[in-house]
Amino acid sequence: MAIKVSTEVITDQLLTEIADLYAAEKYKQALWKWQFCARFGRDSQCIVARDGEKVIGFNATMPIVLVDDSGESIDAIWSCDFIVAPDYRGQGVGQAIKDEMARSFTMPIMSLGISNSAFPLLLKKGWHSPSKLDVWDLILRPKTLKQCILFFWASICRIYLSVTTKLSRSKLIVNELGFLPQQTVVEHLWKLHRAQSADVEVRRDYDYLKWRYLDCPFKVYRFLHIGSAAEGALALVVFRITPGGSVEIIDFIGVKSTSLVSAVCAYLLKNYPAVLAIHWNTSVSCLRPGFIANGFVKKSYGSRFATLSPYRQQQWGLVAGDSDGDFLRVAKEEFTAGSASAELQMLRSRSTLTINLLGKPVYSCPEGFLYRELSGQEFESMESIWMLLLSKSDANPLFMGWQWMIAWWNQWGLHLQLELNLILIFDKDSLVGILPLYRYKKNLMVHYQFIGNAWGLAPTVRSEYISPIFDRQKSVSLYKSLTCFISTRAPNSTFVFPDTTGNYMPGLSSWQHRMDAGYKVDVTGSFDSYVDSLGRMTRLKAFNRRTYLLEHYSKVEFVELDQSAKHLEEFFTNLNSFHLLRWGKPCFSLRAVEFHKQLLSSSNITGLLSYLRVNNRIVSASYNIQVADVIYNIQSGYLEEFDKKISLGTLHMGWVIESAFGKKDVNYFDFLAGFGRAEDYKRHYRGSSVEFFTLQYFSSSIVAAVHFSYFIMKSKLRKLIAKVRHSVGGVQ
Structure with missing residues (x-):
């Protein structure tokens, strides 16, 4: 019986028929519903070869949109999943499928990550290879002598960049996002991207990025946003962590510069310290200086690319995400090596601190109050008694509430390697106070802070109206007791009260780091x-x-x-x-x-x-x-x-x-603390002013005096640097 080759719309029925062709690669079937869904107003089509009723060959396509060197958008297809049944190979079936594809589609066709055997066939059929996907590697865990040399060179590059970045006025801000930014942001970044590019490339607008990375059945893709306070959003990077422990940059849109590559590398090295290497594969030439400056090495090989289109001589802007090989590897890894997201959690995990202080008495003061330190398990189960005492106190019901405190601790306690120091204060058998503290060691000092902030340590959410939770009937005696408690701690102990509304322990040595204003409107x-x-x-x-x-x-x-x-x-x-x-x-x-x-x-x-x-x-x-x-x-x-x-x-x-x-x-609408970009806009709403202070208390007056000297010198140095920068800017 003659073999018939035809172009068809991909349907569930057809995918059932071709399943036997991929019997050895079952992981692919988990992708099909997503991979071959209709999008951009078009169905996914394929070329099918049949021997009678039996499917013996298959070449899928996926609809995409290209942007050419003049900025015009062109409908195109992405060729993928090319296979011929083993018994029919070497009989011209593959050539017939490619011939049918060339006849059926008048729009540009692209394919990236082509095998050794298929590449010569495509070139013979009139396809062209104007570009290739360059492979750039930053080695972080060298194993061979050559890798050690490359690692040493990369380290020198990063040290130099670190120094120059600190001296630079404009610093880029890098944040890892748990979401794809809204369409307005993506459109803005794509506009910046194309302003620096005349390459032919896939139009990576919101709809494409959402389908490609957000809707993918395997949730392994992560987003990095790069911006600046002066210029706003600048770039978006898509990456993932491989089961082997490497970072792979999959996609990128936005401004292309050396400083941007440096900012991304600095973030990844800081937040993923256990990774073995960073792989950034792209043909975008604007990023090349950034790779070289950061110690990346370009491999001699690259991923093969071919196109059947009018764009034979133009440069193509390719990224790793333009190849179906990327999401096929993801699917295979998920099936064979476990979840890559679990690997990500492993790389980001921190050591767990052992806390076994259940009911341990820590202080008995002259006023008769008993301080007892509780465990994390008890923290989880004390909502009712916490909220009961809160109702009897003058502490803020939102920021000092159990719900706010436990949610903060769940997110940042283990992540920042903080040791819980939750203290309950009893007057005989009655609970009269709660000190929701944690502690950590830094620069030979033991630091105590309130749960809800990590002042001077790391950015978290901002918790305001911070204070102990004291029974209002005994608050005066309890503050005296707390003053004594702090004074009896080790001489290298310091307690930070961020965004508190006043100094209620004037007998202790303290330093005011900052003061902010908030406003509260009577409604x-x-x-x-x-x-x-x-x-x-x-x-x-x-x-x-x-x-x-x-x-x-x-x-x-x-x-x-x-x-x-x-x-x-x-x-x-x-x-x-x-x-x-x-x-x-x-x-x-x-x-x-x-x-x-x-x-x-x-x-x-x-x-x-x-x-x-x-x-x-x-x-x-x-x-x-x-x-x-x-x-x-x-x-x-x-x-x-x-x-x-x-x-x-x-x-x-x-x-x-x-x-x-x-x-x-x-009764009140509280604007809380914070300023706008240009002015303190909240004051215009005519609310009553609330002052917030960040105070640092010291258990030892001698240690406090040393710190005060340091704070004063640091403040003067900052003013001097600002003055010098202003003078240099004026000269320029």
Whole structure:
């Protein structure tokens, strides 16, 4: 019977028929539903060879869109999964399949990662190979003499870059994201990417990146965002950790520069110290100086690329993600070597501190109070007694609440190698105080801090109104007791109270590191009277500009969201994306997002999440939390360049404040601490001022005096450096 070769749409029935061809590679079948789904308005098609009813050959295609050297978008296909049954090889079936592909598709065809046997066949059939995927390696764990030499050279490069980066004024900010930024951010980055490129390449817009990396059935791809405070979002890098312990850079869009490559390498080396190597495979020539400067070595070989298209002479911009070989390796690794995400967790894991201090008495003071230190297990189960004491205290019910504290500890306690130092204070058999502390050692000092902040240690979420949780009837005696407790610690002990509202232990040696202002608005009166009390410009921006918005846009909505898992994921992605564009970094890290999700699952925490939508487009997001009679403004973000006559953030805040006035169980709207980019905008809302201090207490006055001298010298040195930089800038 004659062999028939035809072009068909890929269907579930057809995939069932070809399953026998891949009997030795069953892992591929886990990809098919995702790999061959319809996208970009087109079906996935394939070339099929049949001997009667039996499928004997198969070559799939996937729809993609290319961007050519003039910036035009062109529909194209990505050739993949080429196979001929063993009994039919050497009989011209493969050539017939490629001939059918050339006849059926008038659009450009591309294939990357071609085998040794298939490559000559394609060239014979009129395909061309204008580029190849260069392989760049940064060796971190050398095993051979040659690798040791390369490692030594790379180390010298990184030391030099480290010194020059510290002297540089413009520093890039690198953050690992747990999400793909929203479409607006991706479009911005793609515009920056193409401004430096005339290569022919896959159009890596939001829809493509979402399909390729977010919707992939194996959740191994990670996102790095690179930005700066001055320029906002600059680049997005997609990477993964291999089961062998290496970092592979899979994709990249954004500004191409040496400093960007350096920033990515510095982040990966710091946060993934156990990796064996960093592989960054790309043909993009703009990145070459960055690779060389960071000690990467280009291999003599590269991944083969071929195309059947008019773009024979043009340079192609290729990345590792342009090859189906990448996701096929991922699928195989998941089936044979275990989860790559589990490997990632192994590489990032920290040593676990042994804590076995259950019920251990640590201090008995003259006032008769007994201090006992508890274990982490008891911390997990003490919500009810914690919240009962909190209700009898003047401590803040949100930031000093058990829900906030336990969520913070779950995210950062083990990650930062902190040792829990949770102390309960008893007056005979009655619980009268809680000191939610942790400790760690640094520079010969034993540091104690409150759970909720890692001041001077690492960025986490910001916890304000920090204080001990003391029964208000005994707070004076308890502060005296705490003063004695700190004084009896080892001479090299120091206690940090970040974002506290005052110095309640003046008898101790202390240093004030910073002071911030926050504002708290009384929302119990008349909303109209409150609006009338505002300054003219604040009133205009926050409330009166609504008229302009409604007149110039057909649909304007202030939308309050529920706290479903789907809405939370979408909300934090949108909020972070707004910050990427404005500030060059997300407002919430991976751990911070998980922290807030856990927090919002608590029964006594009410999340007030809202959007401002204009013509069905989300242009602003505001995240607030209500606890007791106070609404706390946690974060907000908006599109900065939406309309020059409108300040979207201020306008959205006006709706939020109006909503707070309408809630009978709310007495205050608390802006908390923090400034805007250009000014202290929160003061314009006419709330009462709240001062927040970061205080460091010392158990020894002698040790304190040494530290005070160091702090003063450090402050003067910073001012001198700033003055020199200003002078140099003025000369230039």
